[in-house]
Amino acid sequence: xxxxxxxxxxxxxxxxxxxxxxxxxxxxxxxxxxxxxxxxxxxxxxxxxxxxxxxxxxxxxxxxxxxxxxxxxxxxxxxxxxxxxxxxxxxxxxxxxxxxxxxxxxxxxxxxxxxxxxxxxxxxxxxxxxxxxxxxxxxxxxxxxxxxxxxxxxxxxxxxxxxxxxxxxxxxxxxxxxxxxxxxxxxxxxxxxxxxxxxxxxxxxxxxxxxxxxxxxxxxxxxxxxxxxxxxxxxxxxxxxxxxxxxxxxxxxxxxxxxxxxxxxxxxxxxxxxxxxxxxxxxxxxxxxxxxxxxxxxxxxxxxxxxxxxxxxxxxxxxxxxxxxxxxxxxxxxxxx
Amino acid sequence: xxxxxxxxxxxxxxxxxxxxxxxxxxxxxxxxxxxxxxxxxxxxxxxxxxxxxxxxxxxxxxxxxxxxxxxxxxxxxxxxxxxxxxxxxxxxxxxxxxxxxxxxxxxxxxxxxxxxxxxxxxxxxxxxxxxxxxxxxxxxxxxxxxxxxxxxxxxxxxxxxxxxxxxxxxxxxxxxxxxxxxxxxxxxxxxxxxxxxxxxxxxxxxxxxxxxxxxxxxxxxxxxxxxxxxxxxxxxxxxxxxxxxxxxxxxxxxxxxxxxxxxxxxxxxxxxxxxxxxxxxxxxxxxxxxxxxxxxxxxxxxxxxxxxxx
Amino acid sequence: xxxxxxxxxxxxxxxxxxxxxxxxxxxxxxxxxxxxxxxxxxxxxxxxxxxxxxxxxxxxxxxxxxxxxxxxxxxxxxxxxxxxxxxxxxxxxxxxxxxxxxxxxxxxxxxxxxxxxxxxxxxxxxxxxxxxxxxxxxxxxxxxxxxxxxxxxxxxxxxxxxxxxxxxxxxxxxxxxxxxxxxxxxxxxxxxxxxxxxxxxxxxxxxxxxxxxxxxxxxxxxxxxxxxxxxxxxxxxxxxxxxxxxxxxxxxxxxxxxxxxxxxxxxxxxxxxxxxxxxxxxxxxxxxxxxxxxxxxxxxxxxxxxxxxxxxxxxxxxxx
Ligand SMILES: Nc1ncnc2c1ncn2[C@@H]1O[C@H](COP(=O)(O)OP(=O)(O)OP(=O)(O)O)[C@@H](O)[C@H]1O
Ligand SMILES: Nc1ncnc2c1ncn2[C@@H]1O[C@H](COP(=O)(O)OP(=O)(O)OP(=O)(O)O)[C@@H](O)[C@H]1O
Ligand code: SF4
Ligand SMILES: [Mg+2]
Ligand SMILES: [Mg+2]
Numbered sequence: 001x002x003x004x005x006x007x008x009x010x011x012x013x014x015x016x017x018x019x020x021x022x023x024x025x026x027x028x029x030x031x032x033x034x035x036x037x038x039x040x041x042x043x044x045x046x047x048x049x050x051x052x053x054x055x056x057x058x059x060x061x062x063x064x065x066x067x068x069x070x071x072x073x074x075x076x077x078x079x080x081x082x083x084x085x086x087x088x089x090x091x092x093x094x095x096x097x098x099x100x101x102x103x104x105x106x107x108x109x110x111x112x113x114x115x116x117x118x119x120x121x122x123x124x125x126x127x128x129x130x131x132x133x134x135x136x137x138x139x140x141x142x143x144x145x146x147x148x149x150x151x152x153x154x155x156x157x158x159x160x161x162x163x164x165x166x167x168x169x170x171x172x173x174x175x176x177x178x179x180x181x182x183x184x185x186x187x188x189x190x191x192x193x194x195x196x197x198x199x200x201x202x203x204x205x206x207x208x209x210x211x212x213x214x215x216x217x218x219x220x221x222x223x224x225x226x227x228x229x230x231x232x233x234x235x236x237x238x239x240x241x242x243x244x245x246x247x248x249x250x251x252x253x254x255x256x257x258x259x260x261x262x263x264x265x266x267x268x269x270x271x272x273x274x275x276x277x278x279x280x281x282x283x284x285x286x287x288x289x290x291x292x293x294x295x296x297x298x299x300x301x302x303x304x305x306x307x308x309x310x311x312x313x314x315x316x317x318x319x320x321x322x323x324x325x326x327x328x329x330x331x332x333x334x335x336x337x
Numbered sequence: 338x339x340x341x342x343x344x345x346x347x348x349x350x351x352x353x354x355x356x357x358x359x360x361x362x363x364x365x366x367x368x369x370x371x372x373x374x375x376x377x378x379x380x381x382x383x384x385x386x387x388x389x390x391x392x393x394x395x396x397x398x399x400x401x402x403x404x405x406x407x408x409x410x411x412x413x414x415x416x417x418x419x420x421x422x423x424x425x426x427x428x429x430x431x432x433x434x435x436x437x438x439x440x441x442x443x444x445x446x447x448x449x450x451x452x453x454x455x456x457x458x459x460x461x462x463x464x465x466x467x468x469x470x471x472x473x474x475x476x477x478x479x480x481x482x483x484x485x486x487x488x489x490x491x492x493x494x495x496x497x498x499x500x501x502x503x504x505x506x507x508x509x510x511x512x513x514x515x516x517x518x519x520x521x522x523x524x525x526x527x528x529x530x531x532x533x534x535x536x537x538x539x540x541x542x543x544x545x546x547x548x549x550x551x552x553x554x555x556x557x558x559x560x561x562x563x564x565x566x567x568x569x570x571x572x573x574x575x576x577x578x579x580x581x582x583x584x585x586x587x588x589x590x591x592x593x594x595x596x597x598x599x600x601x602x603x604x605x606x607x608x609x610x611x612x613x614x615x616x617x618x619x620x621x622x623x624x625x626x627x628x629x630x631x632x633x634x635x636x637x638x639x640x641x642x643x644x645x646x647x
Numbered sequence: 648x649x650x651x652x653x654x655x656x657x658x659x660x661x662x663x664x665x666x667x668x669x670x671x672x673x674x675x676x677x678x679x680x681x682x683x684x685x686x687x688x689x690x691x692x693x694x695x696x697x698x699x700x701x702x703x704x705x706x707x708x709x710x711x712x713x714x715x716x717x718x719x720x721x722x723x724x725x726x727x728x729x730x731x732x733x734x735x736x737x738x739x740x741x742x743x744x745x746x747x748x749x750x751x752x753x754x755x756x757x758x759x760x761x762x763x764x765x766x767x768x769x770x771x772x773x774x775x776x777x778x779x780x781x782x783x784x785x786x787x788x789x790x791x792x793x794x795x796x797x798x799x800x801x802x803x804x805x806x807x808x809x810x811x812x813x814x815x816x817x818x819x820x821x822x823x824x825x826x827x828x829x830x831x832x833x834x835x836x837x838x839x840x841x842x843x844x845x846x847x848x849x850x851x852x853x854x855x856x857x858x859x860x861x862x863x864x865x866x867x868x869x870x871x872x873x874x875x876x877x878x879x880x881x882x883x884x885x886x887x888x889x890x891x892x893x894x895x896x897x898x899x900x901x902x903x904x905x906x907x908x909x910x911x912x913x914x915x916x917x918x919x920x921x922x923x924x925x926x927x928x929x930x931x932x933x934x935x936x937x938x939x940x941x942x943x944x945x946x947x948x949x950x951x952x953x954x955x956x957x958x959x960x961x962x963x964x965x966x967x
Contacts, residue, residue: 043521044492058867080876088873095871100864105887105962114882115872150962156386166872185385186548190592190608197605212521215551215594219601238598256526258555259596266533267526267555273491 005173005206006032006055009067011076013047013054015277021063022277024050026230028066029305032174032206037197039209039217039238041253042227045274048210049096051227052178055208056093057083070174089119092167094177094196098159098184102151108135108162109147115169134165138195157188161195168199175200175207181216193220214257218242223311226250229274229286232305236312246314248294248322249287255324268324285316293325294318339373339409340542341397341510346370346406348389348396366392368566368628369406374510374559379536379543381557383550383589388563390546391434394512397544398429410510427457430503432496434515439499440487446473447483450502457506472501477531493524497531504535512544517552529556550593554578559638562586567629569622572639582641584615584622585629655954659947666943667719670936671712719940725933729926734937738919744814745911745918749903751834755842756899760849760892767850768857768888769880779850786847791840792909798840799913809836812915837914841906845899852895856888863887890960897953901946 011028014021024047032038040048053059055068057075068076071090075083095101103111112134113127121127128147135143138161151159160180167175177196181189197220200207209220217224218238225235226249234247245251255268272290280286285299298318305313316322347370349363367389374380382390395401397408399417407416415425430453433439440449450469454460460468470480476497478490487495496516503511513532517525529552535541547553553560554574561571562585570583581587591611595604621644623629629642718725725734767779803811810816814833819826860866861884869883907920915921919938926934 043523056871058870084873084875086873087871093868093871095864095868097864101868103865103869103883103887105890114869114874118873118875118878152962163868166868186550186592187385187588190594191612194605194608213594214522215596218596218598219594219604221598242596242598253522256523257551257596258526258529259551259593266530269527269530270523273493 002033002036004031004033005070006208007067007069008055009069011051011054011064011066011068013050013059014063014065015050016061016063017278020278022280024062024230024277025054028227028230028232030225030232030235032208034173034206035200035204036222037200037207037209037220039211039221039224040227041210041212041214041217041224043212043253043274046227047230048212048227049178050230052093052176052208052210055174055176056087056091058093084118088115088172089170090172091174091176092170092172094160094163094167094175094180096179096182098156098163101163102159104151107148107150108154112162112166112169115166119170130169131165134169135162137168137199138162138165139191140165156184157192160184160188160192164192164195164199168203171203171205173205175205176210177207178210179212180209182211182213189216196220214254215259226253229280231286231315232313233287233315234313235305240309240312244312246308246312246319247316248291248319251322251324252291287316291322294322340376340411341544342373342409343393343397344371344407344409346393346396346408347404348392348401349404365566367396370561370563370566370568371632372559372561372568372571374542374544376509376542377536377540378558379545379556381553381560382544382546382563383548383553383560384563385548387565389566390548390563391514393563394431394514394544394546398431398512399426400431427453427506428509430506430508430511432499432503432511432513432516435519437492437495437519440495442487445484445486446498449487449498450505453502453505468505469501472505475504475535476501491524492520493527496520496524496528500528500532500535504539504541507539508541510542510544512546514546515548516545518547518549525552532556550578550589562589564629565627567642568632568640569629569642570640571632572636576636576639580639582635582639582643583629584611584618587611588615655951659951662947663944666947667716667940668712670940670943671715672708673936673939675708675711725937727926727931727934729929729931729934734934737922737934738937738941741917741919741922744916745907745920747830748834748838748911748916748918749900749907751831751838752841752845752903752906753899755838756846756849759842759846760853761889763846764850764853764892765857765880765885768854768861769884771854771858776854780854783847783851786844786850789844791844791906792913794844795837795840795910795913798836802836803914809833814917833916837910837916840914841903841910845902845906848902849892849895849899853888853892856891857884860884860888890957893960894953894957896956897949897951900949900952904942904945 008028008030011025012023013025014023016022026047028047028051030038040051042048050059050062054062054064055070055075057064057078057080064076066076067074070086075086102108106114109128109131112131113124116127116130121130131147132143135146140146140158140161146154146158146162151162154162160183164180167177175196180196181192184192193216196207196209199205209216211217221238223235223237224241225232226241226247227233228249234241234245234250241250242254245254249270252268252270256270258267270290271292275281275289281289284301285303288294288296288299298321300317303315303317305315306317307313346367347365348367349365351360352362352364370389370393372380382393384390392401396403399415403416407414409415410425410429413425447466447469450472451465454465454468466483469483473480473482478494478497478501482489487498490498499516516532517528520528532543533556536543543556545553545556547556557574559571559573560577562569562577562583564585570577570581570586577586578590581590588611591608595601622642630644632640632642635641635643722735723733726732727734727737730737763779763782767776770776799811802808810833814830815826816829816833819829866879866883869879874882904920907918908923909920910916911918911920912924919941922934923938923942925931926938
């Protein structure tokens with residue numbers, strides 16, 4: 001059943017700042033299986049987009065090291081000409097902001113048609129036929145009309161549907177969606193997410209869904225990877241992650257969502273901020289600085305991912321000792337002195 | 338008498354066009370909105386993008402011209418706030434949507450926060466600095482950062498600067514326009530907690546605008562749902578979340594993700610059902626122009642824009 | 648679209664009227680009038696005064712202005728006292744020459760600007776880009792007339808590759824192939840001199856447009872589609888960067904007018920620019936005012952053209 005289509009091994013993506021390279025993705029390993037939706041969550045700047053862009057090799061200036069195995073070959077630093085045979089065909093991408101992801105001077109039909117043309121649909125008629133079919137599939141009313149429209153004539157939700165139509169045009173085996181609904185309204189958000197899910201189930205593709213909305217994760221994901229400061233700190237199937245989160249960061253995140261809390265209580269706040277790329281500690285646990293009430297001696301030196309139960313990995317060994325400042329280890333509230 | 342009362346508020350923007358830039362039509366950004374807020378409470382205004390939430394907030398503090406209707410604050414008519422006396426104006430402040438662009442990047446923190454002070458109070462330099470430092474401390478920022486520029490702060494910290502500016506004159510009512518929409522969950526939690534804290538401490542009243550129902554549920558006592566410039570429903574948190582009556586409200590509530598992954602199948606089904614109901618009943622709940630009907634009471638606290646009988 | 652153009656033209660009308668009033672006033676402020684040149688200085692001042700009265704030169708300015716405007720509309724721009732012929736006839740000859748020179752300059756400008764701008768923008772920060780940027784800086788810094796003089800001296804006098812004056816070799820019959828070639832030959836050096844300088848702003852503009860477009864999100868989309876590098880450039884980056892350049896076209900015309908005054912004088916090319924400077928030196932005011940009016944109208948037309956082109960090529964404006 002679980003047949004991997006993407007296997008990332010020790011991926012490291014570094015950006016050049018001044019004269020040095022700093023890894024924004026720092027030793028990430030993960031797999032995505034057929035017909036599986038892997039959600040990647042984490043706060044702003046933790047390297048989610050950097051990871052997604054590395055898979056498609058869309059960074060203009062970055063050093064990418066490690067292994068990304070896709071369809072039996074390592075695609076890291078694959079020559080662009082070879083990569084172009086995969087991009088848009090076997091892997092598709094949905095971007096965050098549908099307002100800027102489309103070329104403002106091209107009609108919708110031409111933009112979706114282009115991806116078909118690039119990958120070998122030479123007949124203009126066949127392309128048009130397929131574009132209309134795709135527009136229909138992503139739920140755009142009056143496809144014939146939209147075909148000849150320019151992006152600025154469509155609403156945000158419609159544009160995101162167009163972007164999705166484009167990403168699935170060649171029935172990719174891997175679909176990467178980088179915060180596909182952050183720029184959209186709640187009602188439209190749920191429609192778009194339902195659409196992505198439907199498409200996944202229909203085609204059996206593997207999907208990587210990047211988001212910082214844990215509600216979205218709970219609704220969509222099969223498996224979840226939690227990222228912090230360029231590393232995966234916890235990875236598990238969705239039920240385990242929500243029911244038995246182990247890593248302090250995961251637990252903090254889950255506690256800071258308004259809907260997750262008893263009404264009117266105060267929300268949990270993660271102290272401090274994610275340090276800038278240049279200032280990330282490369283030694284010791286990266287999360288340590290944000291849970292100052294846990295004594296330094298409690299932390300593992302350089303925490304590695306440990307498998308705590310089948311398929312559940314945590315980058316921390318002292319999670320058993322972790323507790324929130326206002327609660328004891330059993331989770332019972334006590335008044336902070 | 339309620340603390341803030343908005344009566345049949347209308348804000349129409351002219352659409353110019355044609356050869357001579359005549360006014361061709363009006364965008365009815367806010368089209369007959371009524372609500373009232375009690376002292377010390379938080380009132381939530383929800384709706385999709387473009388439904389007129391921001392415009393309503395701006396009209397109350399006099400940043401948008403009111404086409405018709407009235408706004409009362411502490412029983413006084415403040416519809417034309419510009420002409421009304423200065424004290425009322427300082428009692429109402431606004432926090433803006435985007436912490437990244439709402440602070441002037443060229444100004445230092447002290448200048449940003451003391452701007453309202455300079456307009457209303459004559460303080461000496463020393464007094465001013467002291468006040469700003471007190472305010473910074475109150476919002477949980479280091480008082481020594483008065484000489485920094487906005488870009489030296491994180492998003493959450495910037496939003497706190499915006500709040501410090503808003504509370505500088507000790508206002509009684511704060512209009513918060515999507516104060517956390519641009520922020521990350523953990524930072525969002527920080528700002529929300531803080532807003533609640535100062536509400537208690539200073540006895541503030543909030544008009545809280547957001548499209549995130551999770552946040553609204555957490556923060557608000559009373560809620561109004563807007564659609565295309567009109568109200569479709571209003572009531573207590575209980576009324577809206579547990580007994581939504583209007584199909585649009587139901588749709589919004591159904592769109593809130595369920596945090597328990599085990600419920601997802603069920604929830605998806607529910608969402609589909611609501612969607613179908615919405616599509617089928619659309620013509621029943623909205624008039625020929627796709628606008629909501631007049632509100633009608635279904636209980637003491639709960640008003641719904643139900644189709645007129647007959 | 649039509650509405651847009653009509654509105655632009657409507658806005659243009661008061662501009663032209665204002666321009667004509669300014670030109671008329673300037674002409675009136677200059678010493679002397681139409682008679683100063685026509686009449687023999689020995690003639691009795693009384694006769695001149697009579698003549699003045701007869702021609703209406705003592706009438707209030709607005710009456711004179713109305714008459715002048717009526718004249719302009721019927722193609723009567725007055726008399727050139729130096730050339731002793733109607734201004735309209737004189738200007739017409741020169742317009743044709745200037746038109747061809749400007750056209751060639753424009754063609755050369757774009758022939759230079761597009762490849763350089765594209766190279767520079769696409770491979771920014773490469774040595775080629777640095778070279779091209781260096782050239783644009785020189786182009787910005789070098790005054791046109793000095794550069795033109797240097798070109799004339801090197802290629803005209805020193806190497807003798809190009810003629811140093813005139814617009815055609817004398818004695819050729821108009822319409823023959825030789826005649827056309829000779830015309831082209833005479834235009835080439837002045838046009839190239841001007842193009843080499845005026846093109847730098849277009850090169851820079853195109854460069855920054857391309858660098859800008861390169862970073863747009865939809866370029867990422869194109870790459871994610873698997874588009875080859877050449878496709879990304881030809882279909883997405885160029886198309887979107889050339890658009891503002893196209894809109895720049897009208898303004899380019901405005902620049903040409905200024906440039907032609909220098910160029911035509913330096914290369915002794917009988918066009919409007921040369922006529923303009925000569926007429927000023929000779930105090931041939933009726934010619935000067937006519938030319939100022941003409942240049943002004945051309946400038947306004949250029950701006951109009953830019954707006955219309957932009958609205959034609961940019962769907963975001965076109966729809967409105
Ligand atoms: N081109 C770049 N050059 C230098 N640093 C970069 C570049 N792109 C990203 N970074 C840095 O790398 C880190 C990870 O960025 P990334 O965009 O992957 O974050 P993210 O998790 O996608 O955040 P968000 O939720 O805000 O989109 C950040 O610290 C960011 O500042
Ligand atoms: N100054 C203005 N002139 C003309 N139209 C305006 C103006 N301000 C707002 N509008 C229009 O009024 C309507 C309501 O806008 P408003 O900003 O109040 O919506 P909103 O509910 O705050 O939406 P969002 O969630 O996107 O902030 C929109 O259609 C908007 O385009
Ligand atoms: S090792 Fe310590 S700091 Fe690191 S995640 Fe575990 S508890 Fe947190
Ligand atoms: Mg990102
Ligand atoms: Mg708004």
